[in-house]
Amino acid sequence: MNTTILEKTARLFLWIVAVLSVILLLRGHNLPGGGFIAGIVLSVGFIFYGIVFGSHAIQKIIKYNSRTWMGIGLLLVLISAIIPVLAGSEVMTGTWLIISLPLMGEIHLGTPLLFDTGIFVTVAGLILSVIISIIEVLEWNT
Amino acid sequence: MGNALTILVGLLFAASVVTPYLYSILKKKTGLFLSLFPFLIFITLVIEAMQMAPHEGHILATNIRFLPGMDVAFRIDGLTVIFGLLISGIGTLVLLYSSVYMSDYERQGHYYTYMMFFMVSMLGMVFSDNLILMFMFWELTSVASFFLIGFDHHLEKSRQAALQALLITGFGGLCLLFAVILIGNITGTYAISELLEQHMHVGNHSRYFLILNLVILAAITKSAQFPFHFWLPGAMAAPTPVSAYLHSATMVNAGIFLLMRMYPVMGGTVLWKYSLLLTGGITMFLGAFFSMGQKDLKRILAFTTISALGTMTLLVGLDSSASLRAALIFFIVHGLYKGGLFMSAGIIEKTTGTKDIDKLHGLFMVLPVTAVMTLLALISMAGLPPMLGFIGKELIYEAKMQLADVSWIVLPLSVGANIMLVAVAINIFRQVFLPKKGMPDLAVRYTEKNLSIALLAGPVVLALFGIFLGLFPKNIDIIVSNALYFMGNIQYKTTLSLWHGYNDVLQVSIFTVIAGVLVFIFRKPVIRFITILINWFNIYHLPTLFTKTINNYLAGAARTTNRIQHGYHRYYLITFFLVAMTLVAIQLIRMMHVETEVAPSPIKIHVLMLLILSSLAILFAVFTRSRLSAIIALGVTGYGIGLLYLYYGAVDLAITQFLSETVLMAIFVLVIYYLPEFAILSDRRTRIRDIIISSGVGILVTLVVLSAHFLQTDEPISRFYAENAYTLGHGRNIVNVILVDFRALDTLGEVTVLTLAAAGVYSLFRFQIKKKI
Numbered sequence: 044m045n046t047t048i049l050e051k052t053a054r055l056f057l058w059i060v061a062v063l064s065v066i067l068l069l070r071g072h073n074l075p076g077g078g079f080i081a082g083i084v085l086s087v088g089f090i091f092y093g094i095v096f097g098s099h100a101i102q103k104i105i106k107y108n109s110r111t112w113m114g115i116g117l118l119l120v121l122i123s124a125i126i127p128v129l130a131g132s133e134v135m136t137g138t139w140l141i142i143s144l145p146l147m148g149e150i151h152l153g154t155p156l157l158f159d160t161g162i163f164v165t166v167a168g169l170i171l172s173v174i175i176s177i178i179e180v181l182e183w184n185t
Numbered sequence: 186m187g188n189a190l191t192i193l194v195g196l197l198f199a200a201s202v203v204t205p206y207l208y209s210i211l212k213k214k215t216g217l218f219l220s221l222f223p224f225l226i227f228i229t230l231v232i233e234a235m236q237m238a239p240h241e242g243h244i245l246a247t248n249i250r251f252l253p254g255m256d257v258a259f260r261i262d263g264l265t266v267i268f269g270l271l272i273s274g275i276g277t278l279v280l281l282y283s284s285v286y287m288s289d290y291e292r293q294g295h296y297y298t299y300m301m302f303f304m305v306s307m308l309g310m311v312f313s314d315n316l317i318l319m320f321m322f323w324e325l326t327s328v329a330s331f332f333l334i335g336f337d338h339h340l341e342k343s344r345q346a347a348l349q350a351l352l353i354t355g356f357g358g359l360c361l362l363f364a365v366i367l368i369g370n371i372t373g374t375y376a377i378s379e380l381l382e383q384h385m386h387v388g389n390h391s392r393y394f395l396i397l398n399l400v401i402l403a404a405i406t407k408s409a410q411f412p413f414h415f416w417l418p419g420a421m422a423a424p425t426p427v428s429a430y431l432h433s434a435t436m437v438n439a440g441i442f443l444l445m446r447m448y449p450v451m452g453g454t455v456l457w458k459y460s461l462l463l464t465g466g467i468t469m470f471l472g473a474f475f476s477m478g479q480k481d482l483k484r485i486l487a488f489t490t491i492s493a494l495g496t497m498t499l500l501v502g503l504d505s506s507a508s509l510r511a512a513l514i515f516f517i518v519h520g521l522y523k524g525g526l527f528m529s530a531g532i533i534e535k536t537t538g539t540k541d542i543d544k545l546h547g548l549f550m551v552l553p554v555t556a557v558m559t560l561l562a563l564i565s566m567a568g569l570p571p572m573l574g575f576i577g578k579e580l581i582y583e584a585k586m587q588l589a590d591v592s593w594i595v596l597p598l599s600v601g602a603n604i605m606l607v608a609v610a611i612n613i614f615r616q617v618f619l620p621k622k623g624m625p626d627l628a629v630r631y632t633e634k635n636l637s638i639a640l641l642a643g644p645v646v647l648a649l650f651g652i653f654l655g656l657f658p659k660n661i662d663i664i665v666s667n668a669l670y671f672m673g674n675i676q677y678k679t680t681l682s683l684w685h686g687y688n689d690v691l692q693v694s695i696f697t698v699i700a701g702v703l704v705f706i707f708r709k710p711v712i713r714f715i716t717i718l719i720n721w722f723n724i725y726h727l728p729t730l731f732t733k734t735i736n737n738y739l740a741g742a743a744r745t746t747n748r749i750q751h752g753y754h755r756y757y758l759i760t761f762f763l764v765a766m767t768l769v770a771i772q773l774i775r776m777m778h779v780e781t782e783v784a785p786s787p788i789k790i791h792v793l794m795l796l797i798l799s800s801l802a803i804l805f806a807v808f809t810r811s812r813l814s815a816i817i818a819l820g821v822t823g824y825g826i827g828l829l830y831l832y833y834g835a836v837d838l839a840i841t842q843f844l845s846e847t848v849l850m851a852i853f854v855l856v857i858y859y860l861p862e863f864a865i866l867s868d869r870r871t872r873i874r875d876i877i878i879s880s881g882v883g884i885l886v887t888l889v890v891l892s893a894h895f896l897q898t899d900e901p902i903s904r905f906y907a908e909n910a911y912t913l914g915h916g917r918n919i920v921n922v923i924l925v926d927f928r929a930l931d932t933l934g935e936v937t938v939l940t941l942a943a944a945g946v947y948s949l950f951r952f953q954i955k956k957k958i
Contacts, residue, residue: 072916075836077924083844090851110947113940120933131248135933137926139915153915155925158932162925165936169943170848176950177855184859 053095057104060088068163078159082166089167090174098178101171109172116165123157190229191245191259194308197222201301208294215297216284217639223276223304230270233261239666244314244378254375260314263668267513267661268311268442271434271520276304278643282528283426285640286535290424296336300427303329307435311442316365316375319446323361323407323439327354330436334423346419349731353416357406361443364399367392368450380450381671388454400447401460408440408494411468415727418487425531428483429643432490433524441494441516444501445509448672453504461502462591466598468495473602476609477708478715482530482540482617485609486523489566492602493519499595500584507587509672511580513665514681517654518577522565525647529559532640533617536631542613545627547620552633554641556618561648563610565655568603569698573655576681578603578697582690600697607701612708655683762882769885776892792832799825812863816853820846837920 064085071077093101105112127136139153200207200222208215242262249257280300287293306325313319328351335347369375371392372385379385387393404410409417417437421428431437444452444461451457472492479485493515500512532555533548534540549556565574585595633641654661658681665681704711799822806818827842867875906919906927914922924932 071918071921072925073918075840075918077837077918077921079924080837080840080844083841083848087844087847087851090848090855094851094855110943113943117936117940120936124929124933128249128251131250133253134251135929137914155914155916155922155929158925158929159921162932162936165940169939172943173946174852174855176947177852180950181855181859 049095053092057088057092060084064088064163064167068159071159072155078162079166082163083170085163085167086170086174089171093174093178097182098175101175101178105171109168109175112168113165113172116161116163116168119161119164120158121161123154123161126154126157188245190226190233190261190312191247193222193226193229194259194305194312197226197301197308198305201298201305204298204301205294208297213284213288215293216280216287219297219301220277220280220284222301223273223280226308227270227273227277230266230273234266234270234664237263237266237664237667239663240670242378242667242671254369255317256315256376257318258314258376258378259312260378261312262671263664263666264442264445264513264671265311266664267517267668268434268438269308271438271517272304272307272311275430275434275520275524275647278524278528278646279426279430281639282429282531282643283424285637286426286531287424292336295332296424299329299332299336300430303333303430303435307439310439314377316369316377319377320358320362320365323403323443324355324358326436326439327351327358327407330354330420330431333427333431334420336424336427337422340422343422345732346416346422349728350416350420352735353406353413353731357403357413357440360399360406361403364396364403367396367399371396372450377446385450386453387451393451393454394456397451397454397456397460400443400451401464404440404443405464405498406440407443408437408498409468409491410440410464410495410498411471412727414468414472414491415731417491418484419728421481421483421487425483425527425534428487429524429527429531432486432527433520437490437494438516438520441497441501441512444498445512445668445672448501448509452501453673458502458504461498462595465495465497465499465502466595468492469499469602470495470598473605473609474715475719477605477612477704478712478719480541480543482533482542482545482613483527485542485613486526486530489606489609490519490523492606493523496581496599496602499599500581503584503588503591503595505584505588506669506673507580508584510665510669511577511584513668514573514580514661515577517661518565518572518574518651521647521651521654522562522572522574525558525562525644525651526566528640528643528647529555529562532636532644535640536629536636537627538630542616545617546624547618547627549618549620551627551629552618554633555644558641558644558648559618560614561651562644563614565648565651567607567610567698567701568694570683571655572651573658574651575655575694576658576683579690579694582693586689586693596693600693600700603697604700604704607698608704608708608711611702611705615705658682759878762878766878766881766885769889773885773888773892776896792829795825795828795832810863810865812860813857816850816857820850823849835920837918 064081067076067084068078068081069076071081089101089104092104102108107115124135127138128134130138132138137153137155141152200219204215204219207218211218242260245259245261247257247259251257280297283296283300287296290296303326306322306329310319310322310326313322331347331351334350335343337343338347365375368380368387371387371390372380374380374385387396390396406413409415417432420431423431469492472488472490472495476485476488476492479488497512497515497519500508500515530540532552533545536552537545537548539545561572565572568574568578581599582596585592585599588595662681802818802821802825806815806822809815809818823842823846827839827846830836830839830842906923910916910919910922910927914926916922916926
């Protein structure tokens with residue numbers, strides 16, 4: 044049932060969704076969005092892609108094993124929890140770096156963003172891991 | 186110098202983390218390179234000790250703080266420096282020794298990593314100025330020793346011993362955690378320095394009995410005291426350098442350290458005295474007595490360690506300044522001779538391939554240096570001049586004789602134990618190094634000339650230290666006084682000397698030696714007697730009993746699990762719903778009397794329509810005969826709920842709801858093609874049961890939601906979040922700020938659970954594929 048249109052659409056869709064998910068992640072602190080939502084959005088793109096191209100294609104794009112990505116996500120969360128300790132406050136205290144840029148005004152960079160990124164990576168890796176498993180079982184059955 | 190110490194310990198930690206990578210670069214030189222770190226720490230501590238004033242300790246505060254009350258700070262006083270010196274000094278020698286001894290082993294990278302972790306956690310435990318930090322390092326030593334004892338994990342025996350050690354010391358660790366929390370709650374601080382400086386003593390508190398029991402349990406499990414002593418001989422399964430380190434300066438001595446550290450906070454009561462006296466006395470005597478009946482060189486040494494630890498426990502329990510001093514000195518003595526003896530045993534095993542003292546003989550000519558060093562260590566163990574062991578034993582006798590109320594039992598026990606130790610010392614030397622008639626020559630793999638200096642360095646340096654401190658004990662006067670000052674807050678001036686003059690103590694010592702020699706001469710009947718006793722005790726063989734208990738427990742757990750985890754999804758759900766329903770119902774009944782305060786808001790027509798639509802979809806899903814339409818109907822309900830969220834302004838929730846519905850749909854679409862034919866298999870009765878349960882859940886949940894809306898027992902916390910999200914969290918999206926900042930710990934927990942769930946899903950699918958292949 045794979046047609047050129049479907050394949051092209053899936054590829055385009057994946058890209059659009061990937062960009063969208065990053066936007067959702069970054070704006071999450073002030074507007075609706077955030078790591079959890081962005082992670083699900085990204086994985087939706089991959090599901091479509093996986094239905095069209097199969098699990099190996101997903102594997103090729105994400106390069107590392109989806110479970111490795113979950114680990115990376117958790118590691119980011121851990122790092123964001125440890126950074127405040129090194130800075131002298133208690134664990135998981137939000138620590139902020141405020142940068143003033145001439146054109147964009149002030150930018151608040153903080154450990155919550157890192158934390159959210161970790162959540163993003165973990166959630167995306169989690170759903171992908173389930174999806175890949177399902178697709179593999181299905182492929183194996185046919 | 187203090188800050189240098191913090192940095193060095195940090196470096197040691199860093200080194201332990203990168204050891205696996207170091208090993209792939211340095212290969213055989215890893216041990217040599219790594220021994221540099223503890224050596225530097227040792228030097229720093231020596232300088233620190235030389236500058237030490239009698240009544241002064243200081244704290245190395247770091248800027249790091251993990252949780253409120255859990256500051257990372259280190260403490261330098263006499264006690265910590267004495268322990269630190271032995272840990273780092275013997276650590277250096279053990280690493281040097283390992284670089285040769287372990288060279289034939291596989292997985293050396295792992296070995297050095299565990300060893301370094303062990304060293305760091307031990308140093309951290311000794312130096313930490315915070316009770317919780319101390320507990321963390323305490324647990325780390327248990328974990329590291331688990332890996333070290335089970336290093337030869339292809340052997341059943343090693344795995345068994347490692348597990349045993351971990352379970353027993355882990356149990357002690359839990360006790361310590363409870364004790365630490367209780368102490369923290371009672372005194373209001375976790376800082377050891379505050380506890381010491383403000384003379385806080387929990388002896389009069391109503392929970393004292395509990396705390397004392399917990400601390401003593403922690404100490405005696407770690408220090409292998411009766412009745413938990415059996416894990417230590419089992420730990421002999423570890424490679425020899427590990428045993429040398431475990432017995433001389435680390436692990437088992439941690440329990441003694443804990444008792445000494447806690448002494449000013451909770452020691453000195455009648456309860457403290459008699460419980461430690463009981464366990465220490467039994468252990469001291471049994472250890473020495475059983476060591477005579479052993480054949481394996483390492484096992485003999487293990488039992489003498491148990492005896493020595495018993496002596497130290499007893500001394501701390503005796504609770505006089507003389508006994509505390511004796512305990513401290515004896516810790517140094519024991520560390521020096523036991524480390525050397527184990528390393529010598531390793532050399533002997535390496536050259537001859539056996540540890541059985543009946544098979545060994547005449548090694549004096551083959552290993553002259555080792556023989557002399559072993560002899561010196563044995564002299565120290567037997568408590569003869571000119572070694573430090575003599576001073577240690579004299580102090581012990583003196584301390585015990587001073588206490589009129591208990592000396593009638595303590596002194597004979599202690600003299601008995603020492604007699605056995607003298608006999609064991611002579612016996613070891615006689616059997617291993619002197620020639621025996623009528624025995625064939627041993628096949629020797631190396632002579633001493635072929636042995637590396639790194640291998641011999643350990644026994645030589647430790648024996649020389651033993652002599653040096655024995656001849657010039659003044660060098661440790663100040664540091665011991667300082668330790669005593671902080672232990673009992675007693676101004677006790679220590680002056681150590683080898684010769685005390687002819688007095689009662691010396692008479693007892695002479696008697697001990699003569700009796701020891703006599704026991705040695707009549708060793709055959711004695712050993713036969715002890716063997717009979719050991720066989721008799723073996724009916725209650727503690728390791729086997731322990732293993733049996735654990736196995737029974739596991740079998741019981743398996744039975745229970747099999748009953749609960751039956752594998753029927755519907756029954757899981759029924760159990761879950763029924764339990765939740767009952768609990769909710771109980772709470773609802775309890776809250777019946779509370780008046781409602783908030784008036785219901787007027788019904789909005791579009792919300793009502795949304796609800797009707799969702800309800801219709803649900804009804805359709807229940808009664809439809811096609812799987813696909815049921816799923817789509819469920820999706821309609823889900824989106825309806827999402828819209829409801831959106832209507833009430835919960836944008837993030839709505840997005841999440843929509844997305845998860847979408848993902849669910851996609852997954853259903855993926856698998857629906859492969860699912861079997863949809864059929865109604867359940868009979869009428871089950872369906873009625875299901876209807877009752879599900880409608881019950883529905884009604885109860887509705888009631889809960891309504892009552893949550895109408896009852897306001899306290900000010901809602903959401904106001905705090907709304908007010909502080911931007912000022913504290915720098916974000917305008919309150920939901921997100923709550924998730925990633927205010928309640929980040931919850932999120933972390935949730936994500937971890939999700940990851941575990943994913944691992945479960947993955948293994949389920951893998952299992953299916955594997956099974957079919």
